[in-house]
Amino acid sequence: MKTIAVLGGGPAGASAAERLARAGLKTIILDEKLAWEKPCGGGITYKAYSQYPYLIENDTPKKLVTDTLLAAPKSGEFxxxxxxxxxxxxxxDLNGMLLRRAEAAGAEIEKERVLGLERNGDGWRIRTRTGRIDADYCVIATGARNPLREVGTQYTAQDTMYALGYWVPSDQAHIDIQFLPNLEGYIWVFPRAGHLSVGICGKSESAQCLRTRLERYMDEKGLCRKQAKFYGHMLPALESRGWRNNRLAGEGWIAVGDAGGMVDPITGEGLYYAVRSGDLASQVVLSEEPAEKAERYRQMISRDFGMDLTYGAGLAKRLFCGAIFFGAVPSRMIDFMKRSPKFCEIMQDLFAGTQPYLELKNRLLRNVNTTLHEILMSFLFRKLILSETRS
Ligand SMILES: Cc1cc2nc3c(=O)[nH]c(=O)nc-3n(C[C@H](O)[C@H](O)[C@H](O)COP(=O)(O)OP(=O)(O)OC[C@H]3O[C@@H](n4cnc5c(N)ncnc54)[C@H](O)[C@@H]3O)c2cc1C
Structure with missing residues (x-):
């Protein structure tokens, strides 16, 4: 029987391994940490849990949050x-749950650091800290800091951003999203079971600048850092060119999740793409002829979400740092949401992950009349109320 080595046991590796093991392949996950508190917001969208219901239907501690406070300079909150x-x-908790699923499906799990990969006939010899493992095929799931230079996405500085924050021992009922002046990124406060994940991500800005911005925000909001633990990590944010040249698969290997750069360049959502690419990779490993696996996987990723994220990569800078109607786009977005239910619907779908970027412009154009009408009516109504109160 063929042996598949899954290098990395995060959401991408665990998801691929679960499916491969369930189909009867001898599958070994190698992860240096196994379940760990990876720096992350931990937010899973409707798009992810509606497609993979086990992401919500389980006993693992989690929070389901609906109330969301969006804020941007000069436009206040919505x-x-x-x-x-x-x-x-x-x-x-999430990584532990996904690894248990892989194990229950028959995958072997070893706590091992992978040091290198060498060709061994048609297969691989994997060097680990304690020895060597032979495998016929490798799934590369070692995340954004993949140490294996010959496989997976080759990141340039433009294709990544920093994401850092604090785990704050506190509680709140709602999500905060704060846009900041001239930042291609945002601050989030996500309530989790037992603590808050407070973080910031941003492109083309140093980790120190991001940390200063975040700490200023936390001080303003009274989010205490005294007993909070700091975290930081790299977040893939491929530019359009990065997507086009992305090294997703090769002879005898296939990359999933962050090791393949699969993160939404606007929202930073990566958990869905980790699980989805793990699913698609396992389908390719199970069904295709060896010579066709790499090309087939590239096509599947491109069709499934790659084209959409490539388009999103082109929008990101304009969305965070562009201007419209004499104001910054994030501030105008909040102004529009305050006044137009139709515009709110579009934002709801963006939050749920169900609005593809490729169709966003057309949907905005289709709705422009209603949106403008609603904004105008809300503006006139406000004026009327104000003049009534004054008189
Ligand atoms: C601060 C931050 C906030 C984020 N917030 C969100 C969010 O709210 N929602 C969302 O959807 N996405 C979020 N993301 C993105 C998300 O965290 C990633 O996209 C996701 O974890 C990718 O899963 P993965 O399995 O590909 O990689 P990872 O989760 O990074 O897993 C990689 C695994 O490989 C192992 N590994 C690495 N090297 C080796 C080695 N040499 N030997 C053995 N094992 C190795 C690691 O131990 C790790 O377990 C966030 C990212 C960051 C940095």
């Missing part, structure tokens, strides 16, 4: 009740 909640996990 409170939105999400129609479809965000499910928020501690990564220790």
């Amino acid at each position: 409170k939105m009740a999400l129609h479809r909640p965000l499910v928020i996990y501690s990564r220790l």
Whole structure:
């Protein structure tokens, strides 16, 4: 029987391993830490848990949050009740749950650090800290800091961003999203079972600058850092060019999750793409002829979400740092949400992950008349109320 080595046991590796093992392949996960509190918000969208219901239907501690407070400079705040909640996990809990599923499906799990990969006939010899393991095929799931240079995405500085924050021992009922001036990124506060994940991500800005911005925000909001633990990690954010040249698969290997750069360049959502790419990779490993696996996987990823994220990569800078109607786009977005239910619906779908970027422009154009009408009516109504109160 063929042996598949899954290098990395995060959401991408565990998901691929579960499916491969269930199909009867000898599958070994090698992870240096196994379940751990990976720096992450831990938020899972409706798109993810509606497609993979086990992400919500389980006994693992989690929070389902609907209340969301969006804020941007000069536009104040807007409170939105999400129609479809965000499910928020501690990564220790989420990773543990996914690894247990892989194990129950028959995957072997070893706590091992992978040091290198060498060709061994048609297969691989994997060097680990304690010895060597031979495998016929490798699934590369070692995350954004993949140490294996010859496989997986080759990141350039433009294709990544920093994401850092604090786990704060506190509680709140709602999600906060704060946009900041000239930042291609945002601050989030995600309530989790037992603590808050407070973080910031941003492109083209140093970790120190991001940390300063975040700490200023936390001080303003009274989020105490005294007993909070700091975290930081790299977040893939491929530019359009990065997507086009992405090294997703090769002879005898296939990359999943962050090791393949599969993160939404606008929202930073990576958990869905980790699970989804693990699923698609396992389908390819199970069904295709060896010579066709790599090309077939590239096509599947491109069709499934790659084209959409490539398009999203082109939008990201304009969305966070662009201007519209004499104001910054994030501030105008909040102004529009305050005044137009139609515009709110679009934002609801973006939050749920069900609005593809490729169709966003057309949907905005289709709705432009209603949106503008609603904004105008809300503006006139406000004026009327104000003049009534004055008189
Ligand atoms: C601060 C931050 C906040 C985020 N918030 C969100 C969010 O709210 N929602 C969302 O959807 N996404 C979020 N993301 C993205 C998300 O965390 C990733 O996309 C997701 O973890 C990718 O899963 P993965 O399995 O590909 O990689 P990882 O989760 O990074 O797993 C990789 C695994 O490989 C192992 N490994 C690495 N090297 C070796 C080696 N040499 N030998 C053995 N094992 C190895 C590691 O121990 C790890 O377990 C966030 C990311 C960051 C950095």
